[in-house]
Amino acid sequence: MSSYFEFSNEELQKELEELRARHARYAADIVRLDMTRGKPGADQLELSEKMLGIIQTNDDCFDENGLDCRNYGLLDGIPEAKKLFADVLGVRPEQLILGGNSSLNMMFDTVARAFCFGNLNSVQPWSKEEKIKFLCPAPGYDRHFSICQQFNIQMIYVPMMEDGPDMDMVEKLVETDEAVKGIWCVPKYSNPTGTVYSDQVIRRFAALKPKARDFRIFWDNAYAVHDLYDEHPQILNILDACAEAGNPDMVYMFSSTSKITYPGSGVAMLASSVDNIEYIKKQTGVQTIGPDKLNQLRHVRMFKDKESLMEQMKKHAAILRPKFEAVDSALERDLGGKEIATWSKPLGGYFVNFDSMSGCAKRIYHLCDEAGVALTKVGATFPYGNDTEDRNIRIAPSFPPVEELTVAMERFTVCVRIASIEKILAERGVEA
Ligand SMILES: Cc1ncc(COP(=O)(O)O)c(C=O)c1O
Helix, strand or coil, X not given: CCCHHHCCHHHHHHHHHHHHHHHHHHHXXXXXXXXXXXXXXXXXXXXXXXXXXXXXXXXHHECCCCCECCCCCCCCCCHHHHHHHHHHHCCCHHHEEECCCCHXXXXXXXXXXXXXXXXXXXXXXXXXXXXXXXXXXXXXXXXHHHHHHHCCCEEEEEEEECCEECHHHHHHHHHHCCCXXXXXXXXCCCCCCCCCCCHHHHHHHHCCCCCCCCCEEEEECCCCCCECCCCCCCCCCHHHHHHHCCCCCCEEEEEECCCCCCCCCCCEEEECCHHHHXXXXXXXXXXXXXXXXXXXXXXXXXXXXXXXXXXXXXXXXXXXXXXXXXXXXXXXXXXXXXXXXXXXXXXXXXXXXXXXXXXXXXXXXXXXXXXCEXXXXXXXXXXXXXXXXXXXXXXXXXXXXXXXXXXXXXXXXHHXXXXXXXXXXXXXXXXX
């Protein structure tokens, strides 16, 4: 299909008229198609059914050392679960704390502890500092940005490149500004861009010489094993790289089984240097007498080892792949060659990153809303909800069944085409 920029004004106006007629038909049809959040679909949740009945009797409730998992204790998790998840993350069990069901919760608590008590090598709690700043590679995960807003942390936008954040900018800011205390990273299949950080980027992270001695990298490895295809890109182990570079305490790594088993009833993880882990345990030991160990036990009985967990991930991929492919083929079919948008073709994770022409994303969002298609709020992928170019849209294909997704994407591309033609005609000074 040829570029819209090669169309005459009359051709564009005719196309717009047809598209608007389609849009009016969609608007009259009261369906609601939801592509807002990266939630697993019901069929993905069903993959873990076995886990529901895996502990049935009193005798089932003991860990490998005979500890009664129904009772208090084991602040950092049961040994066999620590072993399994350490293996999944490529860390050592003593570098790991297992939490409740949400890694986001652990991230929030980690920031909160820094504000209340400081990090291992802080001069004082962050709450006593005049200003705290975090670097926020974007497009990024909106809930990271919400944590910053909640704590009144100043967010600094860092552009995402092909293989990770703009490291020239990261180095400059981290190494010159003492108020820069953190950075959010999703190193594998970033939300929403699908970016996999290169070894070079990770080595540059590890070699940072932060101005603030208690600077931390918040390494949210939410999609560590969430490959869509047989190709499994491996990222460098940041904990090892930091230790080798003489920065052993600089990283907090997070992950969870939210998209392996259940988002509502998974196991969350925090990995860091042994010194950081011991420091954190002193504080969390006041907060709780131990996590839900029965749930950890369910997980290790469901997955005996990393290999069996990876088998489950293949089943997730088999369900998700057709959805991602439905999104891509709709985009290719309806927008390919028109030069009005670009989008990602991720090898894993939960999102397709879509960029419209500048100044069109809000209009597309609004048109989609009228056409019964709910999208993640535009701007949410940037700090303060501020996408200055107004072009980024996060598409979340995981939740709706393929048939619904196909209908939603057909409507989405009509909205994109309407907004783009309106913009091109406006730029030519022609009434749309
Ligand atoms: C990058 C990222 N981190 C964390 C989460 C949430 O993790 P959890 O369910 O463990 O709280 C999500 C969920 O979409 C995510 O995309």
